[in-house]
Amino acid sequence: MLVETSRPIILTGDRTTGPLHLGHYAGSLRNRVALQRTHRQFVLLADAQALTDNMDDPDKVRRNVLEVALDYLAVGIDPAETTICVQSALPALSELTQLYLNFVTVARLERNPTIKDEIQARGFERDIPAGFLCYPVAQAADITAFKATVVPVGLDQGPMIEQTNEIVRRVNRQAGRDLLPEAKALIPATGRLPGADGKAKMSKSLGDAIPLSATPDEIRDLVNRMYTDPNHLRASDPGAVKGNVVFLYLDAFDPDRDSVEELKERYRRGGLGDVALKRHLEDVLQQLLKPIRERRAAVAKDLGYVLDMLRSGTSKARAITQATLDEVRDGLGLFSFDRTACKRSVAPD
Known part of the structure; x- marks a missing residue:
């Protein structure tokens, strides 16, 4: 052959x-x-x-x-x-x-x-x-x-x-x-x-994975559960980027690298809250997964x-x-x- x-x-x-x-x-x-x-x-x-x-x-x-x-x-x-x-x-x-x-x-x-x-x-x-x-x-x-x-x-x-x-x-x-x-x-x-808790790699069996077919509500729920910096209590507090699951996901999926670096700098010096940070990540993931979810639904027919x-x-x-x-x-x-x-x-x- x-x-x-x-x-x-x-x-x-x-x-x-x-x-x-x-x-x-x-x-x-x-x-x-x-x-x-x-x-x-x-x-x-x-x-x-x-x-x-x-x-x-x-x-x-x-x-x-x-x-x-x-x-x-x-x-x-x-x-x-x-x-x-x-x-x-x-x-x-x-x-x-x-x-x-x-x-x-x-x-x-x-x-x-x-x-x-x-x-x-x-x-x-x-x-x-x-x-x-x-x-x-x-x-x-x-x-x-x-x-x-x-x-x-x-x-x-x-x-x-x-x-x-x-x-x-x-x-x-x-x-x-x-x-x-x-x-x-x-x-x-x-x-x-890592999964949402930052302790292990993302896993279906542990229930901390975001499926490619995830609905908008499922994406929002998993992002809101993500581990950040437990010492970052107020938006004005300086925060740690290393080990912060939200930033790991932004590094992986946000195509705007300059924007990610700017967010990291703001977080380190204080002035960026976890809620705003997670909202940004959610927007990135919603844009990424929407066309994948729609193509999947179409092919499944x-x-x-x-x-x-x-x-x-x-x-x-x-x-x-x-x-x-x-x-x-x-x-x-x-x-x-x-x-x-x-x-x-x-x-x-």
Whole structure:
């Protein structure tokens, strides 16, 4: 199968555990919209990965495949430029995962900083689902199946790309040639956004996320709950900008950089109240999310189009990932019925 090679290949995606939120937008979605013109981009609806810690509620994972797809289309990901596909419908990914598991140890998986943090956050302790522990290997299968060289991720996901490249090097060494390319993490300048209380990253499960489909009232409520400076009791008091969630969001979403710097200076010296500051942020977010919310509602009226788009993208991705699997199997010297010459080694008498 001929594959376009003139543009760098990007592989990215999201677990289908719920609609996407502003953290996703700042961390990767707007990058995807920009990069789809200059790169060959594949986006995975990662429903199989979502099952690694949601096997007790597979209906939630299945239901949110369409929800996340709607968010993709709403923010401007274009199916004519980006291939959007369903992870669980790509069987080559599972077989690549099985092969790659032979190139990594349990101890190495347990040392992965991202895995360690996620295990602690979920309270697994030693009761870790095997699928969850091994998901860095599954992620390596996703990335290499498309031969991606660029992977947009948050800062906390950097170790996942490092582990992917370790597996790539071991597979290439075993094959005796550069069968798979290494990937580079593309980390956004914004970093990860905290939730409204400032204590953790924005999360659907914690109820402190602003969904991309949020109504004006939901946006207002979340902004009003945002942590600022507890010592900033009056507008005339000097306030702290560092650690102030409202300013973190303004840095991420206000396109008027000069205005943001002016607000920071006023806040530091005194003369800017939290109410006025939050009202400004609310205006910024209302302007950002209104067109996204409206596009999402319009596309949701034609789910047949969304399903056809997913079928087409998944079919295209299935052919590409199967071709990579065939190359890996051949490179590792596995048995194949398609070999034109199959020689049987006979031990000497």
